[in-house]
Amino acid sequence: MKAKIIITPKKAVLDPQGKTVQTALAQMGYTGVADVHIGKYIEIDLVPGTDKAAAQQAINEAAHRLLSNPVIEDYKLEIE
Amino acid sequence: MAGTGRGRPAGARAAGTINAKPMNFAVLQFPASNCDQDAVHAVRLLGHSARLVWHKDASLGDTDVVIVPGGFSYGDYLRCGAIARFSPVMQAVKQFAEHGGLVLGVCNGFQVLTEAGLLPGALIRNRDLQFHCEFVHLQTETTDSPFTNQIPAGKILRLPIAHGEGCYFADDATLAQLAANHQILWRYCDAGGSPTEAANPNGALENIAGICNERRNVAGLMPHPERACEPLLGSDDGKWIFASIFSALKARPQAQLA
Numbered sequence: 551m552k553a554k555i556i557i558t559p560k561k562a563v564l565d566p567q568g569k570t571v572q573t574a575l576a577q578m579g580y581t582g583v584a585d586v587h588i589g590k591y592i593e594i595d596l597v598p599g600t601d602k603a604a605a606q607q608a609i610n611e612a613a614h615r616l617l618s619n620p621v622i623e624d625y626k627l628e629i630e
Numbered sequence: 631m632a633g634t635g636r637g638r639p640a641g642a643r644a645a646g647t648i649n650a651k652p653m654n655f656a657v658l659q660f661p662a663s664n665c666d667q668d669a670v671h672a673v674r675l676l677g678h679s680a681r682l683v684w685h686k687d688a689s690l691g692d693t694d695v696v697i698v699p700g701g702f703s704y705g706d707y708l709r710c711g712a713i714a715r716f717s718p719v720m721q722a723v724k725q726f727a728e729h730g731g732l733v734l735g736v737c738n739g740f741q742v743l744t745e746a747g748l749l750p751g752a753l754i755r756n757r758d759l760q761f762h763c764e765f766v767h768l769q770t771e772t773t774d775s776p777f778t779n780q781i782p783a784g785k786i787l788r789l790p791i792a793h794g795e796g797c798y799f800a801d802d803a804t805l806a807q808l809a810a811n812h813q814i815l816w817r818y819c820d821a822g823g824s825p826t827e828a829a830n831p832n833g834a835l836e837n838i839a840g841i842c843n844e845r846r847n848v849a850g851l852m853p854h855p856e857r858a859c860e861p862l863l864g865s866d867d868g869k870w871i872f873a874s875i876f877s878a879l880k881a882r883p884q885a886q887l888a
Binding site: 617 | 744
């Protein structure tokens with residue numbers, strides 16, 4: 551079982567990397583790009599037999615305390 | 631390495647201090663701290679006592695002030711300061727701050743203090759994605775703090791910066807609170823003292839270079855006062871910030887701080 555956490559900058563936070571990549575894409579001729587946001591992807595391997603609901607709760611807590619900074623980032627957690 | 635100069639010799643007093651008992655500065659040392667020795671040097675140069683405290687130490691010992699120095703603690707992994715905040719020494723720093731002890735975070739130290747929740751907001755990537763290593767000018771917004779009380783009115787400080795993630799961010803409610811409580815200590819400005827967009831090296835909201843907490847005993851700033859305490863280094867304006875700390879300590883009872 552794996553936990554997958556996708557962390558993205560909050561909409562209100564300046565994302566200069568996203569803006570720079572957006573400009574590069576436009577210069578390369580890729581049209582139709584409205585916005586680019588650059589974040590992080592974290593994958594956590596869980597030991598076999600882990601209870602999914604308990605893992606969900608624990609990783610949510612860890613994502614809030616360490617994996618993301620709630621002041622500047624949002625995250626999405628999936629366990630599969 | 632547990633740090634040089636640990637354990638202040640009894641009665642140690644640097645040349646030049648006349649009547650003041652030397653104050654004890656604890657300078658934290660994380661893996662990849664790189665301004666720790668500069669901070670120790672600056673404090674000793676100014677006539678006080680400084681020692682390094684290793685990140686695994688759970689106690690600060692006999693300490694009047696904590697400096698969380700600059701650098702790249704824990705390789706800046708995950709986010710700047712994100713790992714350092716969980717180190718044993720930071721639990722001691724939290725307690726020290728809760729008891730009213732003075733804590734100053736410089737550069738990476740500022741990042742560590744925001745990650746630890748000791749200061750509001752966050753520091754993100756510079757707006758131009760460049761690492762900035764240069765002198766900046768700072769306007770002091772209030773002298774009502776232990777970190778600014780000796781800075782002369784109207785004095786523009788010239789201090790060096792060296793960071794890639796110094797863009798101060800906080801949501802609107804936090805910014806309003808910072809302003810209402812006079813927690814913004816320094817803003818980037820031009821040589822004439824105007825906080826212009828061009829004088830802002832990293833895109834920090836409202837040109838914010840440094841802030842303090844509501845209780846005013848914890849402060850952080852991106853510029854490096856410890857690297858600017860002698861004219862040989864291009865500026866000695868950093869000493870105004872240290873002089874403020876010395877003055878604040880002299881004015882308060884110290885017994886209960888440890």
